[in-house]
Every structure is written in structure tokens, then in C-alpha cells.
Amino acid sequence: MSDSKIFLSPPHMTGNEQKYIKEAFDSNWIAPVGRNIDLFEQEIAHYVGAKGAVAVSSGTAAIHLALSLLGVKKGDTVFCSSLTFVASANPIIYQGAEPVFLDSEPDTWNMSPQALERALIEAKKKGNLPKAIIVVHLYGQPAKMDEIMGLSEVYGVPVIEDAAESLGSTYQKQMTGTIGKFGVFSFNGNKIITTSGGGALVSDDLEALDRARFLATQARDPAIHYQHSTVGFNYRMSNILAGIGRAQMEVIVDRVKARREIFNRYQQPLSFLPGVSCIPELINTESNRWLTALTINEELAGTTSLQIVREMVKQNIEVRPVWKPLHLQPLFRGNNYYSHQEGASISDLLYTRGVCLPSGSSLTENDQSRIIECLRYVIEHAEVTERIV
Secondary structure, three states: OOOOOEOOOOOOOOOOHHHHHHHHHHHOOOOOOOHHHHHHHHHHHHHHOOOEEEEEOOHHHHHHHHHHHOOOOOOOEEEEEOOOOHHHOHHHHHOOOEEEEEOEOOOOOOEOHHHHHHHHHHHHHOOOOOOEEEEEOHHHOOOOHHHHHHHHHHHOOOEEEEOOOOOOOEEOOEEOOOOOOEEEEEOEOOOOOOOEOOEEEEEOOHHHHHHHHHHHEOOEOOOOOOOEOOOOOEOEOOHHHHHHHHHHHOOHHHHHHHHHHHHHHHHHHHOOOOOEEEOOOOOOEEOOOOOEEEEEOHHHHOOOHHHHHHHHHHOOEOOEEOOOOHHHOHHHOOOOEEOOEOOEOHHHHHHHHEEEEOOOOOOOHHHHHHHHHHHHHHHHHOOOOOOOO
């Protein structure tokens, strides 16, 4: 095929990463200690406005550490957004606890405060309040944090913000990841900045972050011999990868700006296509627009999200469905689920209608025009033959 492949969200290097990697090699600090990791943590904390940060091997590891710090254990429950990647909930299982899934609401596609309130009321009646609430800022769009934090305070349940996709997004001028007790970021290769693989835990509780570092380095006791009194994890980020992160943090403002511009270039022409709607942006919030996500109304568009994905992939354009809700996953069959309204599951609807378009910060205007024209052609010529189930 003559047209080169357009990826969904490829890494975007600055050209400065090698300088910090070389610094790690020259100093021989290759293991998970060194100047790069210390400065990377300081830069993350400063950028988001948190008192501290711990750089770890993945966003999943950061969620696991947060749950450990909150004392989540076997027999406990943890409330979690359903419309998200499985990594948001897997650490609950690691701790032997049970995830309870909460629906989205239509204004942000994130955790429904109505579903959360209903779930908390029922849990309190049963004398089994959750140990934590994991709220996801999906595709960079902040959740309704005022309502969620209000319920958190009333019921005394701490909030972990899974901000893996929302570094650089703000809620009422406050960075996501700094509103709850703990915030989690991911630096996977497809995120807005990358360390190839990695994540971070942020908080204003510096004592808790010190504990997180201890747990993330195998929980070794302060003894001259190798002594361990508690179970730890091998979760620290390497000094080399932190060097990549330092270079990436130098351009985070530019990366957010680029993704927002890409979204804006999509929004106007796509708004004229029948049945196509972009993910909304809640008033007094600013999304980093990590991915431009759409919904396709089959009755108006004359095609389905699945057909659009398949046809655009044939044209060498990587387009993906939105996340399959966790309450629909075979792994979590039988887990409790609270919908936005009785008999109305928003996350199910978004799953069957949602599409994510290429949104990498290195996407050229020519490639974006190609994507838009391809989408327009598919909608104008397709007939409904298959749907997501």
C-alpha cells in the first residue's frame, strides 16, 4: 500500500533523551537509583503541583502501591470505573480484594456520581464500605471530581485518581492526579509523554510516598544484612528510563497543546458528519485530549463503530474501539455493577458506539486530512453489516 501506516498514538521523542541516558551510563548509575530518577520525580511533582512523586515501572504498579498504602486486603471491596483499561482494576485482585464497577455518565464518559452514591448507600447499609474508590480520567477528560470528592468525604472513603491518560489535564485549574489521596500516571509508549514503560505515584502525603518507595524496592529493612519484615515489590523505575522521562518533561506543555490542536482540527469537519459526536469537555475543565474519541450513532450515520474500525484499518489507519467496560469482561463475570440510572448503562452504550482516532502529537496535518477523508468516505458508502457485541 502506498500510504504509510498512521498509528493511534506513537511515541514522540524530543531528540534530547540520549543526553540523559548518556549521563546515566557515564556515571554508571544504571539501577533504580541515580540523579535522573531523583530529578524526574521532582519535575513530575512540580508540574502537577503535588508535594512529591515516586517513579515506578508502570501505572499499574502505582495503583497497586496506592492500594497497599491504603491497607486494601483480602475480603475488602474497592469501587472502580468500569469504562477503562483492565490495568485500573487488576491491582485490586492482586490485593485479594473484590472490585465493584461503576458506570459512566454522559457529560465526561467517566464515573457516574449517581452510580457512586447508590453504591455507597447500599454498602453502608450492609456495613461494608469500600476501602478505596478508583476514578479514571478517561482519554484525558477529567471526571466530575467535586461530586466524587464530596461523596468520598461524606462516607470516609479515599480516592485514587487513575490519571494514566490525563497528565496535563486540569479540573477547575487543578491538575488531575492531585485531587484525591493518590494520583497515578502512566508513561507507556502510547501516552502523552513516555519513558518507554513506566509510571508514577503522586501525593501530598510525603510519609506515604516514602513508604511507597520502601515497598517498591522489595521492602528491605534498614539492616546491614538482607532482612525483610513485609512483602515488597520490584517496582522502581530505572535511572536510564527516568532519563528519557526528563527529556519528555521538557516538552509536556507542547505535547498537550499539540493534542488539543489535533482534537480541534478533527472536531469541526467531523461535526458535519451525520451521527458523529466527539467526547465532550466538561465546563471548567481542560482535557489533554490524549485520544480523540467519537461516538457513532448507527441510525444517523448508517454504519457502526466496528465497521468504521475495520474499514479504516484496511486503509492503513490505526483506529480502535473504546475500552470494553470491565463489568462485561469475562475476567470479572459476577462482580457487582452499578449503572448510571436503573436500566440505563452509559458505558455499554459508549462501548458499542465509540471509536478512537489517531491522535499522536507528531501527527501531521496531511495525515489528519487523510483520516478525516477516509472516515467521511466510510460513512457515506457503508451499509450496516456488523456490530460490536
